[in-house]
Amino acid sequence: xxxxxxxxxxxxxxxxxxxxxxxxxxxxxxxxxxxxxxxxxxxxxxxxxxxxxxxxxxxxxxxxxxxxxxxxxxxxxxxxxxxxxxxxxxxxxxxxxxxxxxxxxxxxxxxxxxxxxxxxxxxxxxxxxxxxxxxxxxxxxxxxxxxxxx
Amino acid sequence: xxxxxxxxxxxxxxxxxxxxxxxxxxxxxxxxxxxxxxxxxxxxxxxxxxxxxxxxxxxxxxxxxxxxxxxxxxxxxxxxxxxxxxxxxxxxxxxxxxxxxxxxxxxxxxxxxxxxxxxxxxxxxxxxxxxxxxxxxxxxxxxxxxxxxxxxxxxxxxxxxxxxxxxxxxxxxxxxxxxxxxxxxxxxxxxxxxxxxxxxxxxxxxxxxxxxxxxxxx
Numbered sequence: 335x336x337x338x339x340x341x342x343x344x345x346x347x348x349x350x351x352x353x354x355x356x357x358x359x360x361x362x363x364x365x366x367x368x369x370x371x372x373x374x375x376x377x378x379x380x381x382x383x384x385x386x387x388x389x390x391x392x393x394x395x396x397x398x399x400x401x402x403x404x405x406x407x408x409x410x411x412x413x414x415x416x417x418x419x420x421x422x423x424x425x426x427x428x429x430x431x432x433x434x435x436x437x438x439x440x441x442x443x444x445x446x447x448x449x450x451x452x453x454x455x456x457x458x459x460x461x462x463x464x465x466x467x468x469x470x471x472x473x474x475x476x477x478x479x480x481x482x483x484x
Numbered sequence: 485x486x487x488x489x490x491x492x493x494x495x496x497x498x499x500x501x502x503x504x505x506x507x508x509x510x511x512x513x514x515x516x517x518x519x520x521x522x523x524x525x526x527x528x529x530x531x532x533x534x535x536x537x538x539x540x541x542x543x544x545x546x547x548x549x550x551x552x553x554x555x556x557x558x559x560x561x562x563x564x565x566x567x568x569x570x571x572x573x574x575x576x577x578x579x580x581x582x583x584x585x586x587x588x589x590x591x592x593x594x595x596x597x598x599x600x601x602x603x604x605x606x607x608x609x610x611x612x613x614x615x616x617x618x619x620x621x622x623x624x625x626x627x628x629x630x631x632x633x634x635x636x637x638x639x640x641x642x643x644x645x646x647x648x649x650x651x652x653x654x655x656x657x658x659x660x661x662x663x664x665x666x667x668x669x670x671x672x673x674x675x676x677x678x679x680x681x682x683x684x685x686x687x688x689x690x691x692x693x694x695x696x697x698x699x700x701x702x
Binding site for chain 2: 371372373374376377408410413414415418436442
């Protein structure tokens with residue numbers, strides 16, 4: 335009986351721990367930028383956290399505001415900037431992956447006419463077959479706060 | 485008497501030691517002064533940029549600026565330039581580098597309103613997709629003092645090859661084009677000579693502080 339109660343407590347403790355750590359895939363600090371003038375491409379940066387005990391693979395990303403969303407990585411190799419498309423992104427168990435300038439990022443291609451600073455944007459991340467995370471945010475203007483006019 | 489004679493000798497010896505100590509002290513002050521003066525006159529050197537021992541004249545080339553006006557070697561005479569090669573559909577490193585260059589230019593202007601300001605030149609390595617009009621809108625979004633330049637690859641190579649700048653455009657399919665290009669920023673002096681280069685990764689402070697030293701040293 336004592337063993338049964340002990341096992342039940344342990345099971346409850348594990349469940350509580352899992353529910354307390356949130357959904358398996360969490361996406362935060364999302365920044366979606368409007369394309370710069372004269373261009374039809376833009377970029378998004380964010381932090382992706384895997385709260386689960388096993389690796390999660392993001393297979394595809396879509397947005398109603400852009401014809402194409404591609405996961406890219408910028409690398410400087412021997413002084414040459416090379417940007418390559420990745421066909422997926424694996425987030426190790428209980429880890430974070432950062433999409434930041436000069437590294438991993440989402441390339442947003444062919445924006446809809448409505449894409450502009452202050453307008454809404456949605457990103458849909460499909461992972462591990464059936465998993466789906468939908469993130470909504472507001473489109474930002476790139477470098478707007480620091481732009482020089484001299 | 486013996487006692488007094490001994491004291492005289494002791495006092496004389498002490499005076500001699502005192503004189504030697506004063507002499508050493510004075511010598512130390514003089515040497516320190518010379519060293520300090522020498523240190524103050526040593527010119528500060530750029531910490532991040534690689535400066536060529538002898539500036540190399542650029543080869544001539546015929547490209548066009550974002551106003552569709554000729555852009556040649558002579559367009560670089562009379563002012564300093566910081567040149568970056570890229571393409572407007574590059575979402576990450578190209579706008580980041582141009583932003584940092586524009587911020588550095590602004591920082592130089594703030595720290596010394598009388599300082600000459602380098603012109604920022606963005607040269608497209610993807611002229612098939614970068615039209616004059618798109619290039620114009622793009623460079624103007626980084627503020628004034630930024631010139632967009634484009635031209636055919638053969639003509640562009642006349643400028644890039646001697647500078648050691650690499651680029652390659654590979655259209656993988658109808659939708660995807662892979663463009664690789666050197667990430668360095670080339671510094672050209674007012675005589676249209678290749679003077680220095682900044683290697684990636686780039687920092688605003690490094691651009692600003694080193695460019696001020698480089699421009700002041702000429």
